[in-house]
Amino acid sequence: MSASLEKGINALKQQVDSSVAAFFSSCVHCGMCAEACLFYTETGDPAKTPIHKTEPLRRIWKSEYTLLGRLGKIFGLNKKVDEKLLTDWETIVYDSCTMCGRCSMVCPVGNDIALMIRKTREGMAAAGHAPEGLIGATKRAVTIGSPMGVKLPALMAQIGHVEKDTGMKIPVDVVGAEYMLLLSSMEIMNFPEFIEATAKIFDKAGVSWTISSEAFEATNSGIQIGVSDIAAELVQRIVDAAEKLKVKTVISPECGHAYTAIRWEGPNLVGKAFNFKVRHILEVLDEFRKDGRLKISGKEEQRLTYHDPCQIARRGGVIDQPRNLINLFSDNFVEMPDTGKMNWCCGAGGGVSSNERADEIRLKVFQRKKDQLDEIKPDAIISACSNCRIHLEDGLEAYHMDIPLLSLTETLAEHLAD
Amino acid sequence: MTEIEFLSWVRGPGFQIAVIIFIAGVIIRFAEILLLGRKANLAEAKGSEMSSGLRTIVTRSIPDKSTFQRSTFTIVAGYVFHLGLFVTIFLFAPHILMFKDVIGFGWPSLPTPVVDAIAVVTIIALLTVLVHRMRSTVLRFLTNTEDYLVWMVTILPLITGYIAFHRIGMTAPTLLAIHILSVEILLVVFPFTKLMHGFTVVLSRWYGGAISGYKGVES
Numbered sequence A: 001m002s003a004s005l006e007k008g009i010n011a012l013k014q015q016v017d018s019s020v021a022a023f024f025s026s027c028v029h030c031g032m033c034a035e036a037c038l039f040y041t042e043t044g045d046p047a048k049t050p051i052h053k054t055e056p057l058r059r060i061w062k063s064e065y066t067l068l069g070r071l072g073k074i075f076g077l078n079k080k081v082d083e084k085l086l087t088d089w090e091t092i093v094y095d096s097c098t099m100c101g102r103c104s105m106v107c108p109v110g111n112d113i114a115l116m117i118r119k120t121r122e123g124m125a126a127a128g129h130a131p132e133g134l135i136g137a138t139k140r141a142v143t144i145g146s147p148m149g150v151k152l153p154a155l156m157a158q159i160g161h162v163e164k165d166t167g168m169k170i171p172v173d174v175v176g177a178e179y180m181l182l183l184s185s186m187e188i189m190n191f192p193e194f195i196e197a198t199a200k201i202f203d204k205a206g207v208s209w210t211i212s213s214e215a216f217e218a219t220n221s222g223i224q225i226g227v228s229d230i231a232a233e234l235v236q237r238i239v240d241a242a243e244k245l246k247v248k249t250v251i252s253p254e255c256g257h258a259y260t261a262i263r264w265e266g267p268n269l270v271g272k273a274f275n276f277k278v279r280h281i282l283e284v285l286d287e288f289r290k291d292g293r294l295k296i297s298g299k300e301e302q303r304l305t306y307h308d309p310c311q312i313a314r315r316g317g318v319i320d321q322p323r324n325l326i327n328l329f330s331d332n333f334v335e336m337p338d339t340g341k342m343n344w345c346c347g348a349g350g351g352v353s354s355n356e357r358a359d360e361i362r363l364k365v366f367q368r369k370k371d372q373l374d375e376i377k378p379d380a381i382i383s384a385c386s387n388c389r390i391h392l393e394d395g396l397e398a399y400h401m402d403i404p405l406l407s408l409t410e411t412l413a414e415h416l417a418d
Numbered sequence B: 001m002t003e004i005e006f007l008s009w010v011r012g013p014g015f016q017i018a019v020i021i022f023i024a025g026v027i028i029r030f031a032e033i034l035l036l037g038r039k040a041n042l043a044e045a046k047g048s049e050m051s052s053g054l055r056t057i058v059t060r061s062i063p064d065k066s067t068f069q070r071s072t073f074t075i076v077a078g079y080v081f082h083l084g085l086f087v088t089i090f091l092f093a094p095h096i097l098m099f100k101d102v103i104g105f106g107w108p109s110l111p112t113p114v115v116d117a118i119a120v121v122t123i124i125a126l127l128t129v130l131v132h133r134m135r136s137t138v139l140r141f142l143t144n145t146e147d148y149l150v151w152m153v154t155i156l157p158l159i160t161g162y163i164a165f166h167r168i169g170m171t172a173p174t175l176l177a178i179h180i181l182s183v184e185i186l187l188v189v190f191p192f193t194k195l196m197h198g199f200t201v202v203l204s205r206w207y208g209g210a211i212s213g214y215k216g217v218e219s
Helices: A003-015 A018-026 A050-065 A067-074 A083-095 A102-106 A113-126 A132-143 A152-166 A185-189 A193-205 A221-225 A228-244 A256-270 A281-290 A320-329 A356-364 A367-376 A386-398 A408-414 B003-011 B013-034 B049-059 B065-070 B072-090 B093-103 B112-135 B137-142 B145-166 B172-192 B194-214
Strands: A179-181 A249-252 A277-280 A304-306 A380-383 A405-407
Touching: A003 A050, A003 A083, A003 A113, A018 A050, A018 A113, A018 B013, A018 B194, A050 A067, A050 A083, A050 A113, A050 B137, A067 B013, A083 A113, A083 A356, A102 A113, A102 B194, A113 A221, A132 A221, A132 A228, A132 A356, A152 A185, A152 A193, A185 A193, A185 A386, A193 A281, A193 A405, A193 A408, A221 A228, A221 A256, A228 A256, A249 A256, A249 A281, A256 A277, A256 A386, A277 A281, A281 A320, A281 A408, A304 A320, A320 A408, A356 A386, A367 A386, A380 A386, A380 A408, A386 A405, A405 A408, B003 B013, B003 B172, B013 B172, B013 B194, B049 B194, B065 B072, B072 B093, B072 B112, B072 B145, B112 B137, B112 B145, B145 B172, B145 B194, B172 B194
Parallel strands: A179 A249, A249 A277, A304 A380, A380 A405
Antiparallel strands: none
């Protein structure tokens, strides 16, 4: 056995806990998870069935943690995890799954299949079977501090532009600020309007906030590729910065997996509870709304819908907040069929967008989103994840649909009363 | 071996062996799952694990509308044969007498003709489930030998029970002995196959619901 394969198998062994064992014990091969997965519904390929994606983890659970499996191992009867299996599964686990978790919501025995796939990725990555694109993004995140290679000078330049355009001061490294805002590289490079919008809202709301020059990147490639050590290192940078600046709350920006990384996996990755809160920007904005800190003027008349980013809604629990906020500035809001916790993924989360090999399939499965949109024909789509936004724009273009994409935070900022 | 000896064996030692393997097997399976444990979650909770887990044990029995539309056959046929199995196993008067004999107490039964009809419906449901499994692209792809074995040991007691009740083909003691033997096979196979979901579904639904509920999502 090669050293990397052994590492992979050990990583898989470490992932098995009582929940995983209960999940595998309960699966009856009913196939309902396939119907919940856009990679199956839009391709008809049974190999995309969610529970099938967990096969490497299942084999380890069976042969190491069950009585029959251990007997089978002695007699050499078990199906093994070998290089061939991991090679075959690489495209299944990384290119055909966004870990959106829709399968986890329909499984009749309650299996959190997305979690099982997240765990399977730990073994795949340890054995060296992760996609080039994600490996590159992860390396850049560790060495440069951003998966897209965005360094501090680039952020400072964008901050400079925003300050010049608005005449406002963007606070950097302010000790004792209430909030510390994280950003995704995508926002820094493609959507600097987000920084401007946040600055305006926070200014009107009268709260103190800051950006850290030492930890401004919210995304976490370690989560997507499935390497906990790296994910932990990236989280630790944020923890160190938040503690140094003594902030009360760290804000995860309009990005899906960043929220999962810092809010839900973060403390478990670094092995201790945080001494600050972590909130998604939409949660913070909704708090402002409740406290009467948001003064809004003017209503959008166009027909608006909201695309729930999977990691924020289904996997994050931020479902009502965006709707409360949209209702502040819209009288013409319409839900897609299957929405909130049952929304369909855009098709590019979970590292799929960083993986060039998956470019074709992510656009193919966009058909699901197209079908959803065709049913309600909105004038514009609001979302709260830059990655969803970029991919939705890609998909709409590929399918010749002319629907603008809006950021919730930015649209809200446009409706602030003077 | 005469048919009476055969019947005595399946009712005596055979039954005891099967029940012991069943109970020991179920205990071993639960132990090997629960002893693995789970790390405490250090993230600030948005909801209660316990109440969400308990709620999901119940609510996951009812699919959402879109899931129902996409998996109508699986859900309807699944409901029919699960309820059918429950009725034929636990609400058939002779079975209740057997339970009373073993565990000391009984409960009211359904009229025998009703159970008889439900047995037929259940057998048909299981047959259609098998046909569906062989015809559906996804199910054929997922299905392994164990899935067919489990189907076989589930339908056998129904068929042998039906035949024994209607005394078709052989003498009553032989038919009854074959029926009891088929149940014993089911009991022995149960803990070591996916039939175990009959018990572990409580665990898996709880874990799934707890993981979601911790993050403030009703699942």
